[in-house]
Amino acid sequence: DQQVKQNSPSLSVQEGRISILNCDYTNSMFDYFLWYKKYPAEGPTFLISISSIKDKNEDGRFTVFLNKSAKHLSLHIVPSQPGDSAVYFCAARGLNSGGSNYKLTFGKGTLLTVNP
Amino acid sequence: DTEVTQTPKHLVMGMTNKKSLKCEQHMGHRAMYWYKQKAKKPPELMFVYSYEKLSINESVPSRFSPECPNSSLLNLHLHALQPEDSALYLCASSYYLGYEQYFGPGTRLTVT
Numbered sequence: 001d002q003q004v005k006q007n008s009p010s011l012s013v014q015e016g017r018i019s020i021l022n023c024d025y026t027n028s029m030f031d032y033f034l035w036y037k038k039y040p041a042e043g044p045t046f047l048i049s050i051s052s053i054k055d056k057n058e059d060g061r062f063t064v065f066l067n068k069s070a071k072h073l074s075l076h077i078v079p080s081q082p083g084d085s086a087v088y089f090c091a092a093r094g095l096n097s098g099g100s101n102y103k104l105t106f107g108k109g110t111l112l113t114v115n116p
Numbered sequence: 117d118t119e120v121t122q123t124p125k126h127l128v129m130g131m132t133n134k135k136s137l138k139c140e141q142h143m144g145h146r147a148m149y150w151y152k153q154k155a156k157k158p159p160e161l162m163f164v165y166s167y168e169k170l171s172i173n174e175s176v177p178s179r180f181s182p183e184c185p186n187s188s189l190l191n192l193h194l195h196a197l198q199p200e201d202s203a204l205y206l207c208a209s210s211y212y213l214g215y216e217q218y219f220g221p222g223t224r225l226t227v228t
Contacts (some may be wrong), residue, residue, distance in 0.1 A: 107158060
């Protein structure tokens, strides 16, 4: 059962335009959401996060929006740069199956390509 | 220092070998994690240590054995692995369980 879904495996945008990456989740107990960026042959890099009590968090060119009623979040990158080309993972924090500790559940990732 | 380091970068081992992966962080983080990542898949949690105690074991086969000698170090001991265990093994750390995790570059493991 995939609790965090990134339905677009890839996205291509022009440099300078907006990139919008989407993520849906099914578990209403998730309380914290994160976005990670991953270049090939490197570990994921933390980008930005949002608590379930907020609907927006902004950090420079990156903004994350959370719509709890729709169980949907999105990452906006404005303006997009060629160096942003990477795989973007959405992750959600929730209790593990034992109900005692938090773990992150990752989506499958979206490959963003920003063309010069 | 905001870095998680992992050694070795690459490892090739036979099915009868015993090897270890090492992870280190000096950010004062109290939680450390092992993940396994296959190509074109998301990271898959294996183990979590919190305050040097094993907190989560995601039903990982016993041929993978984690160890946390101190708050800065995390090892993953490997024995009698199968070719399907070939993957990128990622270490991560966070201030506490459930906080933002910072990942190392990974160890690319190939089992022959």
